[in-house]
Amino acid sequence: MALTGAVFGAVGLAIALTLFACYLAYRAMKGDPRDAWIKNFAVAFAATGGTTFKNANLTDANFTKAILKSTDFRDATLTRTCFKNTEKLDRIRPGKTILRQPRVRELLITGDGYKKNYQDNDLRGANLDGANLNQANLKQCDLSEASLRATNLEWANLTEVSALQTNFTRCNLTGACLEAWNIDKTTILDNVDCQYVFLLEKPDKNGNRDRHPHDPDKVFQPGDFEQLYSKIMETVQLLLRNGVNSEAFKSGFQKIMAENPEITYDSIQGIEKKGKDVVVTVEVPKDADKGKIEHQFNEAYEMKLEAVKQTALLEAAKEHKQEIKELTKDITEIAKLALSNQPNVNTIIENKPMTNSPDNSQNITSGRDVILTNSNANLREISGNINNLIQQLPDQNNDEKLA
Numbered sequence: 001m002a003l004t005g006a007v008f009g010a011v012g013l014a015i016a017l018t019l020f021a022c023y024l025a026y027r028a029m030k031g032d033p034r035d036a037w038i039k040n041f042a043v044a045f046a047a048t049g050g051t052t053f054k055n056a057n058l059t060d061a062n063f064t065k066a067i068l069k070s071t072d073f074r075d076a077t078l079t080r081t082c083f084k085n086t087e088k089l090d091r092i093r094p095g096k097t098i099l100r101q102p103r104v105r106e107l108l109i110t111g112d113g114y115k116k117n118y119q120d121n122d123l124r125g126a127n128l129d130g131a132n133l134n135q136a137n138l139k140q141c142d143l144s145e146a147s148l149r150a151t152n153l154e155w156a157n158l159t160e161v162s163a164l165q166t167n168f169t170r171c172n173l174t175g176a177c178l179e180a181w182n183i184d185k186t187t188i189l190d191n192v193d194c195q196y197v198f199l200l201e202k203p204d205k206n207g208n209r210d211r212h213p214h215d216p217d218k219v220f221q222p223g224d225f226e227q228l229y230s231k232i233m234e235t236v237q238l239l240l241r242n243g244v245n246s247e248a249f250k251s252g253f254q255k256i257m258a259e260n261p262e263i264t265y266d267s268i269q270g271i272e273k274k275g276k277d278v279v280v281t282v283e284v285p286k287d288a289d290k291g292k293i294e295h296q297f298n299e300a301y302e303m304k305l306e307a308v309k310q311t312a313l314l315e316a317a318k319e320h321k322q323e324i325k326e327l328t329k330d331i332t333e334i335a336k337l338a339l340s341n342q343p344n345v346n347t348i349i350e351n352k353p354m355t356n357s358p359d360n361s362q363n364i365t366s367g368r369d370v371i372l373t374n375s376n377a378n379l380r381e382i383s384g385n386i387n388n389l390i391q392q393l394p395d396q397n398n399d400e401k402l403a
Contacts, residue, residue, distance in 0.1 A: 054095075068092055073099055079125035080147045083108040098122050107131065139201070159201045163187050173225065177201050177209075185233050185286065189226045195219035235269060236290045238280040238297055245305050249280075252301030259296050260288065 052072035059079040069088035074095030083089060083099075086109055094100040099108075104121055107113050111131040119137050125145040132152045139159045147167045155175040165186040173194040179201045196219055199210040212228075213220065220228075240249070257263050262285045269281040284293060 073097055077125075079145050080127045081125075082127045082129075084111065085109060098124065098126055157201065168192055173197060183229065183233060184290075187233065189229055192225050194225040197225075234283060234286055236282050236284050236288075236293050238282060238294065240278045240280065240301075242276050244278050244280075245301075245308060247308050248301045248305040251304035252297040252299075255300035256282075256293050256296050260284070260293060262288075263293075 050070040050072065051068075053076045054072050055075045057077045058073075058081045059077055060081070062082045063086050064082055064084045065086065067087045069091040070093075072093045074093055074097075076095075076097060078097050078099070083105075089099065089105050089109055090102070092099065098104050101121055103116070103118060104123060104126065107116075107118070107128070108126065111128070113131060113133040113136040115135045117137045118141055119139045121138075121141050123138075123146055124142045126143070127147050128151050129147050129149045130151060131148070133148075133156050134152050135155045136153075137157045138161055139157050140161065142162045143166050144162050144164045145166065146163075148171050149167055149169045151168075151171040153168075153171055153173050153176050156173075157177045158181050159177055159179045160181065162182045164182065164184055166183075167188040169188055169190045169192075171192060173192055174196065175198070176194075177198045177200070179199050197212050199212060200208070203209050238252075253265070257265075263282065267283045269283050272279045272281070282293075284290060
């Protein structure tokens with residue numbers, strides 16, 4: 001009986017452990033992050049001896065409808081690689097490729113990103129041709145080298161995306177938010193379908209999202225968007241914090257003109273106020289190094305701005321010293337009057353009437369609220385201290401040397 005009980009207990013325990021393991025495996029394969037290590041181990045074990053593309057260059061490869069279970073994609077180049085309607089893509093070894101992200105894998109397979117959130121996801125080199133990203137949140141995504149030909153990006157949030165070498169040919173961008181998106185001459189905008197865009201993600205205090213075209217009754221005509229942003233890609237925007245200092249701006253602009261002879265004052269395309277800041281748009285040559293031009297301007301601008309600030313401080317110091325000298329001069333004059341031994345006189349400076357004093361002491365009030373009282377000896381001491389103070393003040397020549 002005891003042996004039979006032990007056997008039944010062992011069998012029960014084995015069944016319980018088996019069921020628990022099956023549950024963990026099911027949960028892991030469903031993508032539960034708590035059990036990701038189980039899935040990774042299982043996939044790695046299953047991929048042993050399977051198909052491997054490790055370190056392979058799969059640029060523009062087409063895996064449409066392929067069954068990719070247990071395939072090794074570690075360190076593979078997947079630029080514009082097509083994964084439409086593939087199967088078992090969640091059972092691969094993705095390594096550090098974009099396939100490591102479950103949401104991105106699903107988007108690459110189905111092409112359906114309608115109203116979905118991909119903020120901060122890595123979509124570099126993704127093949128999203130023909131995908132539906134209507135009202136999708138792509139904020140701060142890396143879309144560099146990605147292909148979005150004929151993709152629906154209506155009302156999508158493209159705030160702060162990096163879109164260098166990205167292909168937007170024939171995509172729909174109507175209503176999209178393009179605040180601070182990063183594009184350059186390698187970005188392809190051929191035949192884009194767009195009626196208007198917004199340059200602010202959130203409305204300002206007036207409820208304005210900076211719609212372009214600004215006129216709410218106007219829309220882009222075919223080719224307008226491409227022409228507008230192609231022109232923008234040949235400009236540099238200089239951001240001036242807290243307004244423009246004319247002397248510093250002149251110094252900075254002269255610097256970039258000296259370094260880039262093609263740039264002149266006529267290259268300034270626009271000046272726009274953004275709150276307390278100012279944005280100056282400058283047209284530059286097509287192949288110009290925009291980062292270098294911006295750095296040249298900023299370096300010269302900041303240097304001159306600091307020099308202007310120092311000059312202003314020195315001027316303020318000179319004015320302050322002059323005020324002190326004038327004050328001490330007034331006090332000296334008061335002291336001299338007090339020392340003239342005119343009894344029972346109360347002298348008021350700055351054209352104020354004088355009144356008789358009831359005692360033999362002398363009260364002299366200046367326009368700067370200075371009152372001198374008591375004996376002639378004390379007044380002589382004050383006068384001497386004032387003269388010493390005047391002698392200690394630095395003269396104008398020293399100020400000029402300091403400047």
